[in-house]
Amino acid sequence: MQGITLRAVLLGALLAALNAIWVTAVEVRYYILDGSSLPLFVTPIFLLLLLVAGNRLLGTRKLRQEELLTAYLMAVISNTFAGHDMLQNLFGVITHPYYFAAQNQWQEVFIAKLPAGLFVRDEAALNAWYRGNIPLERMPGFLVHWIVPLTLWGLFFLTLTAHFLFVTLLVRRAWTESERLAFPVIQLPLAMTEPSGQLFKQPLMWMGFGIAFLIGLLNGTHELYPQVPNLPWIKLVDIGPFFTSQPWEAIRTYGMQTSLYPFAIGLAYFIPLDLAFSCWFSYLLARGYFVVGRFTGLDGPSAAQGWPFLKEISSGAWLGVAAAILWANRRHLTAGFDAAFGKGKKTSDARWDRAAWLGLTLTGALLAGWSVFLLNMSPAVTAGFFLVLMALSLAITRVRAEFGTPHEIVFVKPADMLVTLFGTRALGDANLIGMQAMYWFNRGYRCHPIPNFLEGMKMAEGRKMGLARLIGVFVVAALVSLFTTYAANYIVTYDAGAQGKATGYKVWVGREAFDQLSSWIKTGQPAGSTNLYFFLGGLGVVAALAGLRNAFVTWPFHPTGFALGVSYAMNYFWLCVFVAWFTKLLLIRYGGMTAHRRAIPFFLGLILGDYTVGALWSLLSLLLGQATYKIYI
Template structure:
């Protein structure tokens, strides 16, 4: 049984987690949301599990069951994604930096400042200077009033995005989880951690000691460079290729990461081939382009555009494979037929709730001055990429999934001439960079993985759906508080 107290505990922990994440970012002490499995959440789950085992040993009713532990894990994962390096941690510099860094020399105000609505940014330069230089506090009425409007506005957009993602996850859950039976490799560690037998496994503790020992040695190496380091660092081999066309290979890091080795064991063999083969193919493309004289073409061989096309192609293939299932879902929505037991919400509710949230997103864009057609195309592309990333994680379980410079902001401005967009379109699209930077810590995969964890642990999925929305909302505002 999944009790509401798990949602309460998860909500409280979100504030501590957000404060930790924001300060780690400010101090450049780590970016946990740049990998698929957030280590900050794993660490908190470890602490809660240890405390829970101690409480259970006392034979009290205060201990959490497995489904409650996993619900807290999902809430913290969603909240971390929202407050991560590819979402809120980019938004705050965006809404503060425009007027802080504007000068007569760079002419930002005449170039695009007049296309920015008042509610989108903080305009008071004195407050921005105090914020950037320190020696001040958020807890002054003037400061709070300057920040509250843009934070509330952008927070409402993020909550709407979370709701649409959750509704898409509800619609696709049964197809990908029960019919196709995707393996969801990323959830294996938290799933095992919630089982008491995991902590009695000697081999687990041996692996823990090996990986932890490497971390300790690397920490000593950082403090005392005379101590040799072991893995955990990217070594670029590109400088060894000094002659043409081989020097076109670009940044080629080699590293040893224990977490990646462990997660690689869960990747299906046929898909693991693609991971390394196409990376090498990418490097061959760069070298071949240089050898044939195409290096002077801007962006050739257009690797970012290839990445966009690959993800959109994955979305199309996934939807085509699910066409009969999606047809059945639409029929149930139209005729109001009841779904099988175990759905977080009915398909009709998912369509209505998702439609309302999507409509709000469009209204947000219109209020910012964006053209309706640009907003519609932009967010269709965004949710298509989101679905493709979610599918890839559910089937492949890649330790990381970067997608730099390949989002709808880049697709639209690359595929269409600049004259197709108004200045308001381009300005608003630039602000949307905060949730289109790289997709490394995307919230949607964590939502669907949460529904898979619910299936494996007997969690109440309706309460999980509610918890996901709460986590996304609290994650944004708690992280904004932690950042400011």
């Protein structure tokens, strides 16, 4: 019997809907970012824990591991729709330009050029949206102004998600079967659903669980009752103010924070030692770069022109990582293409390769048609935009599959890269407007679908979860998640108000997108400016590090670690990575791989305990009608 049963899919659809509502309610209403801002999503893990616990009561009707994983994966997919970096951002973008046009004088800049049908324009609907306090029975009255934008963007996002799925199919065999990457993020859900229940019999797991849970319980209680002591250094502590003398004061200017999140230490334990070292070291190296800039005077009048140019450096670095990944996988991709369309026997793998290439072509054509005919972009810029997006998507997916690190690279966006390379004048207003209209799904990449698709396919290996059925599960989860996320955002925001009690509503995403657009159109940015040199510098550093790793086996610096360290990904986690790296280094050096393996349950317990208490606090927020403790940020 196949592991993906009807009852598993129905249960998964229910969990996907509940998870989308839960994530939207706590993130949009209370700005609790725990659920969807981490490489391993919080709420699906908690839901899986409830399933595993309840499963013990079912006797002979117990859900098998494949069924538990099916339901879990559907909840995970709902996070890629409802989470912090996806459809929440869409609502922040499509409502922003017309509501804020007058106070920003955008009528003379770009409002008349905005694509028709993709934004909410009605004044009454927007006023109610931003002010809130709309009773549930009155909300359907504004729906007429939302149907067209939400339908068009929904079709676009489903097409984009399908495109991402076909990209996943192209690299699946190479990364899950041939290379057998580590996939650190899937270790906890696999261990939780193991039929023997071995994880829950490990004293070390419960020790890690208890430490993390008690820390969250203590700090959360302090939030409600300040007289209770807490451990403030667990969460972000800004140490920048300690740097008061020049040139070290530059660290204070650009920021340096520390944290000791239990879940982050647990996740970082599974990062290979060389990459973990490169991550925290590159973060500190960036602080040294700030100090050198202040010492040499580069951080002076030039600061207004873009110093320290981290956006450009990290963009170049990530494009270099993507290029290295594509080069390393060139034989697999060409062999898959030849097997799919060449002569010879058509194996099942060849059929999947053929389906992937055909699907990629079809969805790519649909995305291009959307951009050209609805966003009024040129074919050349459309091709450039989506090629950069797909390159970054592959890089993020490979990094997460191999290392499991956070990938919040908010500096790295296709539109910014194209402007840096070609300048605003060459691109033209229509292309700039079209790219900024799509700002919402490429501002950050924490909820990117491809890593989650690939991890689902990896979890299905060796289990009774056929690939065709698994893809069907993804499709069902996507459809349920889209409609549920739309409804949840619509109701929560009209009730609370985008500028009222909805403290997590993405007003700032719209502001970022259209303030930048206004600046590009009014003042412009020439091609070949200083930004380009720093972009090429980031690209060159990654190329040099990759070359040195190939030349010297013992070379300690990983090019991906540099890309992660200089982008936003390590801002919150560098000290956690250091602690996990140092602990793992000591265990391996003095106890060997046996000691390292024995410690794994403890670090899984840190993750599970922190996620459990975080999920419970977020549920209490909904119950009390006020924000409570957040395990993250």
